[in-house]
Structure formats: C-alpha cells, structure tokens
Amino acid sequence: MLSNNLNTKKKPEEEELRHILEIEHGEEKQTVHLKDRNYSIGRHPTNAIVIASQQVSRTHAILLRKGYANENISFLLIDGDLQGRKSNNGIFINGKKIHEHELKHGDLIQIGTDVKANYYIYHVSVSLKTKTHNNDSLRCKLFLEEETEVKGYDEICEKELNYPNLRRLASFADLSPNPIVEINQNGEITYQNLAANKKFPNLHKRKLFHPLFKDLSLEPINIHGNVSKKEITIEKEVFEQYIHYLAEDKLIRLYIFDITEHKLSKKKLEYQAHYDLQTGLPNRAYFNERLSKTIQLAKKHHKKMAVMFLDLDRFKKINDTLGHKAGDSLLKNFAKRFKSSLPKNGFVARWGGDEFTVLLTEIENIEEASKIARRILQEVKKPFEIEGQAFYVTSSIGIAIYPENGKEVDTLIKNADSALYLAKRNGRNNYRFYSPSIQVKSSESLKLENSLHTALENQEFLLYYQPQMNLKTKEICGFEALLRWNHPEKGLISPNRFIPIAEDTGLIIPIGEWILKTACNQMLTWQKAAFPFGKISVNISARQFQQSNFVVKIAEILKETNFNPEYLELEITETTVIENVDYVIKTLKQLLRLGVSISMDDFGTGYSSLSYLKKFPFHTIKIDRSFVNDLKDNSKDQEIISAVIAIGHCLKMKVIAEGVETIDQRELLHSLNCDEIQGYWLSKPLPPEDVPSFFLNFPEKLKNYNHKVIPMDLIRQKKNHAQDFK
Ligand code: C2E
Ligand code: MG
Numbered sequence: 001m002l003s004n005n006l007n008t009k010k011k012p013e014e015e016e017l018r019h020i021l022e023i024e025h026g027e028e029k030q031t032v033h034l035k036d037r038n039y040s041i042g043r044h045p046t047n048a049i050v051i052a053s054q055q056v057s058r059t060h061a062i063l064l065r066k067g068y069a070n071e072n073i074s075f076l077l078i079d080g081d082l083q084g085r086k087s088n089n090g091i092f093i094n095g096k097k098i099h100e101h102e103l104k105h106g107d108l109i110q111i112g113t114d115v116k117a118n119y120y121i122y123h124v125s126v127s128l129k130t131k132t133h134n135n136d137s138l139r140c141k142l143f144l145e146e147e148t149e150v151k152g153y154d155e156i157c158e159k160e161l162n163y164p165n166l167r168r169l170a171s172f173a174d175l176s177p178n179p180i181v182e183i184n185q186n187g188e189i190t191y192q193n194l195a196a197n198k199k200f201p202n203l204h205k206r207k208l209f210h211p212l213f214k215d216l217s218l219e220p221i222n223i224h225g226n227v228s229k230k231e232i233t234i235e236k237e238v239f240e241q242y243i244h245y246l247a248e249d250k251l252i253r254l255y256i257f258d259i260t261e262h263k264l265s266k267k268k269l270e271y272q273a274h275y276d277l278q279t280g281l282p283n284r285a286y287f288n289e290r291l292s293k294t295i296q297l298a299k300k301h302h303k304k305m306a307v308m309f310l311d312l313d314r315f316k317k318i319n320d321t322l323g324h325k326a327g328d329s330l331l332k333n334f335a336k337r338f339k340s341s342l343p344k345n346g347f348v349a350r351w352g353g354d355e356f357t358v359l360l361t362e363i364e365n366i367e368e369a370s371k372i373a374r375r376i377l378q379e380v381k382k383p384f385e386i387e388g389q390a391f392y393v394t395s396s397i398g399i400a401i402y403p404e405n406g407k408e409v410d411t412l413i414k415n416a417d418s419a420l421y422l423a424k425r426n427g428r429n430n431y432r433f434y435s436p437s438i439q440v441k442s443s444e445s446l447k448l449e450n451s452l453h454t455a456l457e458n459q460e461f462l463l464y465y466q467p468q469m470n471l472k473t474k475e476i477c478g479f480e481a482l483l484r485w486n487h488p489e490k491g492l493i494s495p496n497r498f499i500p501i502a503e504d505t506g507l508i509i510p511i512g513e514w515i516l517k518t519a520c521n522q523m524l525t526w527q528k529a530a531f532p533f534g535k536i537s538v539n540i541s542a543r544q545f546q547q548s549n550f551v552v553k554i555a556e557i558l559k560e561t562n563f564n565p566e567y568l569e570l571e572i573t574e575t576t577v578i579e580n581v582d583y584v585i586k587t588l589k590q591l592l593r594l595g596v597s598i599s600m601d602d603f604g605t606g607y608s609s610l611s612y613l614k615k616f617p618f619h620t621i622k623i624d625r626s627f628v629n630d631l632k633d634n635s636k637d638q639e640i641i642s643a644v645i646a647i648g649h650c651l652k653m654k655v656i657a658e659g660v661e662t663i664d665q666r667e668l669l670h671s672l673n674c675d676e677i678q679g680y681w682l683s684k685p686l687p688p689e690d691v692p693s694f695f696l697n698f699p700e701k702l703k704n705y706n707h708k709v710i711p712m713d714l715i716r717q718k719k720n721h722a723q724d725f726k
C-alpha cells in the first residue's frame with residue numbers, strides 16, 4: 001500500500017509542479033509536459049499536439065497557460081481554434097460538454113469521439129534525474145514510499161517509472177480536498193487519499209460493504225472514456241461519484257465530491273420556485289407547469305379534466321378587522337383544510353392573495369367536478385379557530401372543463417376565473433361552470449360597475465313601490481320599496497343585476513342610505529295625504545347589515561327624516577343572518593329597541609333552518625315566490641307553505657307570500673291562513689306617481705272577492721292630493 005504522506009515529508013529544496021497531459025488514441029499514447037504559453041491540438045501536422053484521428057478537427061482545441069510562477073500556473077482548454085471556429089465533435093470534461101474549461105487535477109478529457117486524455121498535476125524534485133523523451137513527452141522519476149517501511153528523504157527509493165505507473169501515481173492527489181479511492185478488480189482498496197480517510201473513516205473496516213461501493217460494477221464498463229458518474233447518498237450527505245475504470249491496470253478509481261450543500265440549496269431554490277412559503281401549497285408557476293403537462297396527457301388519452309378557481313368570500317374584511325397575522329393564520333388553516341378535502345386526482349395551488357386554483361385530472365363527467373366543488377364548499381364552511389375565536393368563511397368556485405371550455409392553460413384559467421366572477425355575482429358560497437355567455441356578462445358587469453360609481457350623484461336611481469294586502473281585512477297593509485336604476489343608455493335595470501355589484505364594490509352603503517331616506521320621505525308624503533296603509537318595507541343587503549354602525553345609521557336616518565319607526569320594516573335575507581349569529585341577534589335586538597320591524601325575506605331559498613326563526617326576533621316571514629309559483633292543491637309547496645304558516649303563527653310572526661300572480665294562488669293562500677300577499681295579481685311594483693291611481697282602481701280588483709271595500713269617498717279625497725305624490 002502506498003502511503004499518503006508524499007506532501008508531509010520534508011520537501012526537496014527544489015520542487016516544482018508538473019502539468020501532464022496524457023493522450024490516448026487507440027494504441028497510440030502520448031504524454032505531454034505542459035509548460036508553454038499555448039498549444040494547439042488537432043489533426044493537422046502544424047498543431048503543437050497532433051492527434052491523427054479523423055474524428056478530431058484540423059485544429060480541435062487550444063490550451064492556454066495562465067500565470068507565470070510555478071505555483072500559479074494553470075491551463076485553460078478552449079474548444080476550437082484561435083479564430084473562434086468550433087471543433088466538429090466537441091470536447092467533454094468528465095462527461096460534460098465544454099467550450100472553455102480551466103483544467104483541474106484528475107480531469108478526464110474526451111476530444112472528438114475516440115481520443116481520451118488525462119490531466120494531472122504533481123510535485124517533482126528537479127534535483128532528481130529526469131530524462132526527456134520525444135521532445136515534449138516526459139518520462140519522469142517519482143518518490144515512492146512503502147507504508148510499512150517509511151524511508152527518509154535521503155533514502156528515497158528512486159525508480160524509473162514506466163507509462164502505466166506514471167499514470168497511476170500521478171493521480172494520487174493527497175492535496176485534493178475531495179476523496180479519491182482506488183480499488184482493484186478483486187474489490188480490495190488499493191489507495192485512499194487523506195480526504196477519503198477523513199470523510200469515510202471506516203472504509204477499511206467495511207471494505208466493499210461500504211455504501212460508497214454500493215452497486216459498483218467491478219467489471220470495466222464499455223463506455224466512452226471508461227468513465228461513469230453516479231450520485232450516492234450516505235446518511236444525510238449526498239456525493240457525486242466519478243468512476244474511472246483503468247482497464248489495463250485492472251483498477252477502479254473513484255473521485256468523490258460532496259454535493260450535499262449544493263443539493264440542499266438547489267432543493268431550497270426549487271422549493272421556493274415551486275411553492276408558496278405562507279401556505280406550503282404549490283404556487284402559481286408550479287400550477288401552470290402542472291396544468292400544461294396534464295393538458296398534454298389529457299389530449300393524448302382523450303380525457304376530461306377540470307380547472308377550478310376558488311376565492312374566499314369577504315377575506316379582505318377579516319384581514320382588515322383582525323389584522324394580517326390572524327389573516328395569515330386563517331389562510332394557512334384554510335389551505336390545509338382545502339387540500340385535505342380534495343380527492344387523489346386533485347392538485348391545489350395558491351394563486352395569490354385569497355385565490356386558489358385546483359386541477360382535477362381524469363374526471364369522468366361534469367357531475368364529478370360539481371360533487372367535488374360541493375364537497376370543498378362544505379368543508380371550508382366549517383368554522384376556523386383563530387386566536388381562540390371561531391371564524392366562518394365561505395368561498396366561491398368557478399369551474400372550466402377541458403376540452404369544452406378551453407384547450408390551453410391560459411384559456412382554461414381565464415374561463416374558470418370568469419365562472420368564479422359569476423358565482424360571486426350570484427350570491428357567493430356557490431360554484432359555477434363556465435359557459436360562453438359568461439364572457440359577455442362579465443364584461444357587461446364591468447361596464448355596469450363603472451357607471452354605478454356615478455349613478456347616485458347623477459340621480460339615476462328611483463324607487464318603485466309594490467303593494468301588499470292583508471287577506472283577512474282585504475286592506476292594503478304596506479308597500480315594499482324596490483330599487484330601480486334608470487341607466488342613461490340601457491334604461492331601467494333590474495336590481496338583481498346591479499345590487500350584487502354594488503355589494504362587492506361597497507357602493508351599496510351610500511345607495512342603501514339613499515334608499516332608506518327616500519322611502520321614509522315618500523312614506524311621510526303618503527302619510528300626510530292620509531293614505532290607508534301601514535308599513536313601508538325596505539330591503540337591506542347583507543353588506544349594509546354587517547356594517548358595524550348599521551343601527552346608528554338607521555337611528556340617524558329616522559331622526560333626520562323625522563319618521564316614526566313603527567311604520568318601517570327592514571327586509572333581510574337568510575344569507576345575511578347565517579354568518580356571525582351572535583352579532584346578528586345583538587343587532588336585531590338593537591333594531592327592535594329602535595322600534596322598527598324586521599322581516600325575513602325570501603324565506604325557504606337559503607339555509608332555511610326553522611331553528612333560526614326561534615332564535616331571531618322577526619316580525620314577519622316572507623315566503624319566497626318560488627314556493628308560490630306552482631302552488632296547487634295538495635302539492636308539496638302547499639305542504640311547505642302550510643307548515644311555515646303554522647310555525648310562524650306559533651312564534652307570533654306574521655306570514656306574507658310573495659309572487660302571488662293569480663286568483664287561485666290568492667285563494668289557496670287565504671285558505672291556508674296566510675296573513676298577507678304581495679304580487680302581480682295585486683299590482684306590479686309602481687313608480688310613486690302611479691300609487692294614487694292604484695288605490696283608485698283597487699276596489700275594482702276586489703269586486704268578486706268577499707272583501708271589505710275601502711270607502712270610495714276616502715279614495716276620492718286621496719285623489720285630490722295626487723299632486724303631492726312623488
Ligand atoms: P325581493 O326583495 O324578494 O323583491 C321581490 C321581487 O319580486 C321584486 O323584484 C319584485 O318585482 C318581484 N315580484 C313581485 N311580485 C312578483 C310576482 O308576482 N311575480 C314575479 N315573477 N315577480 C314578482 P325586483 O324588484 O326585480 O327585485 C329583485 C330583488 O332585488 C329583490 O327581491 C331584492 O332582493 C333586491 N332589491 C330590490 N330593491 C332593493 C333595495 O332597495 N335594496 C336592496 N338591498 N335590495 C333590493
Ligand atoms: Mg324584499
């Protein structure tokens with residue numbers, strides 16, 4: 001065994017570094033001692049180093065010396081000639097193609113396809129005899145020491161080395177900071193440098209069982225340069241191992257590089273490039289990459305897939321009220337819950353902010369995507385506990401299906417986003433599939449949104465009033481104020497189209513105030529004219545109700561308009577009361593104290609939990625018109641209405657049915673003991689100036705109805721005041 005202390009023993013007085021290039025082309029071998037400023041390497045005889053191979057270009061490469069002092073010298077290998085022409089077959093260093101490379105000890109060079117070269121640096125004493133051979137070629141003498149009988153400098157055994165020995169010994173680089181190990185074909189370790197000793201102290205003990213040699217073939221492999229490369233992991237460290245088979249010597253040399261740090265930082269960079277650090281979910285870039293690959297697979301195998309776009313409803317509000325820390329924590333918990341609610345074929349990413357995207361691969365049909373969307377909505381709706389408090393968030397989802405709604409990444413995402421827009425417009429906490437008409441609707445909504453900003457100051461809003469009748473007394477007992485937008489170009493626009501936009505933009509707050517003031521003032525005008533009806537009902541949107549100063553605002557308006565609160569009824573929907581129940585009960589109680597009444601609008605369309613009725617102090621339940629639409633004897637709707645009426649009465653609430661269009665519906669509701677009705681049968685919503693004539697014609701309406709007619713002279717008296725009506 002050779003010792004490792006070549007460089008630790010006393011150095012000879014004159015010692016220098018030698019740069020050796022060994023070139024092998026078939027049977028031909030040449031060893032060049034590099035010392036000149038430059039060498040050209042190539043097939044043509046004018047080159048400094050000539051290689052007679054057809055695979056080598058006329059001038060294949062240039063070697064340039066860098067530095068002057070012996071220690072500072074290094075050689076730069078450049079592909080091609082000095083005029084910048086590249087070689088035909090290129091240069092590979094340790095298996096990697098290069099254009100320019102500063103040679104390092106142990107480098108394995110491949111020139112063209114059939115020429116190999118090794119580059120070594122080693123110490124040599126210039127005081128020792130050296131014999132030159134073939135001009136540039138070198139045959140040199142090296143020091144050899146046997147581990148067993150360490151010899152002093154003076155006793156150094158001087159041997160003239162033949163070519164194979166030179167090649168072998170010149171690579172014994174104890175100076176190398178990287179481990180180098182040599183074994184023979186019997187699997188015995190024939191050499192290990194100092195770095196290998198340090199890094200793998202039990203190498204000798206474990207011999208071939210050491211993980212370094214795992215899967216190592218002792219037979220020379222038949223590849224170019226007889227060099228192969230592999231990566232090995234030993235405990236937590238990762239190494240890159242270059243395996244050099246020296247067929248003639250029946251030796252295998254392993255050059256080992258610790259790449260753990262490199263791997264870790266690469267892994268970290270890769271993670272950062274692909275994942276969102278806050279939620280740990282894949283990021284937008286990763287999603288796009290995955291989607292693009294999945295589209296290709298879906299195309300090939302003719303499969304369907306779905307892209308979902310999900311957005312948290314009102315996340316901004318939570319963030320603003322609770323602060324960013326709680327907001328972040330909510331997002332993190334949300335992401336976790338969201339991910340676990342997905343099936344195996346679901347891939348979720350954070351798109352940014354409170355937006356998430358999902359990729360559902362290989363779905364059978366659209367129903368599968370709906371099922372998953374419903375499951376997600378259900379899961380994320382459950383309360384989140386943050387800083388000891390329970391929070392409820394709902395989400396909206398837009399879905400685009402491949403290939404129907406798009407065949408490319410951008411189109412699918414854009415269309416899922418448009419569908420999400422619609423889901424939000426349609427009242428949140430739901431999902432929507434993309435349909436081509438959405439596109440039109442979305443841009444239309446955008447235009448509406450723009451003109452909505454100026455609608456209030458341009459006085460484009462007006463209120464229509466729809467009468468309500470008491471079925472027992474046959475009297476007009478109230479009017480519902482319904483908002484209309486008289487758009488300068490589009491004419492009258494339905495509130496169903498613009499109220500969701502007003503909610504989203506927050507414009508509903510000033511618009512809502514205007515509605516309340518206008519309705520109260522209108523009612524005062526009618527009251528002054530002594531019109532025979534009770535209350536004015538005003539619709540309150542969820543966003544208005546959730547305003548922290550909502551009750552104060554109502555009180556201010558009542559004071560400002562000098563309106564008696566007992567004539568004001570506020571209509572709120574089930575979706576308004578479903579969130580934050582404690583806050584709702586508190587607010588409702590405060591409103592009761594103010595003296596206003598509360599009506600539960602569109603009852604039966606939302607969550608419809610009868611237990612809410614018991615919890616909340618409503619005065620009125622408004623049965624949604626969808627139950628009245630097809631109302632027939634013995635129908636299911638009749639049973640539902642009958643049950644709601646019974647419960648309402650039991651809880652001392654008044655029950656009013658919306659959307660009564662026919663006499664039959666009116667009759668049936670009467671017989672079911674419904675208190676009041678509202679609908680086209682009685683009257684469509686009217687501009688205020690049409691209300692007096694409604695009253696005039698009302699008795700006509702009741703002609704064949706066993707009713708109590710309002711005295712005609714009273715109506716006539718009202719008619720005289722018609723000019724007061726606005
Ligand atoms: P809503 O509060 O349930 O109002 C009743 C809706 O049913 C009104 O639609 C009314 O015109 C319509 N309607 C009444 N009787 C019948 C009938 O017999 N048949 C049919 N097919 N429809 C009938 P409108 O005015 O388009 O309002 C739609 C919704 O917009 C309202 O539903 C309400 O949720 C909202 N809205 C209307 N005005 C306001 C407002 O001032 N503020 C707020 N926040 N929302 C409003
Ligand atoms: Mg209403």
Ligand code: MG
Pocket residue numbers: 601602622624625658
């Ligand atoms: Mg309604």
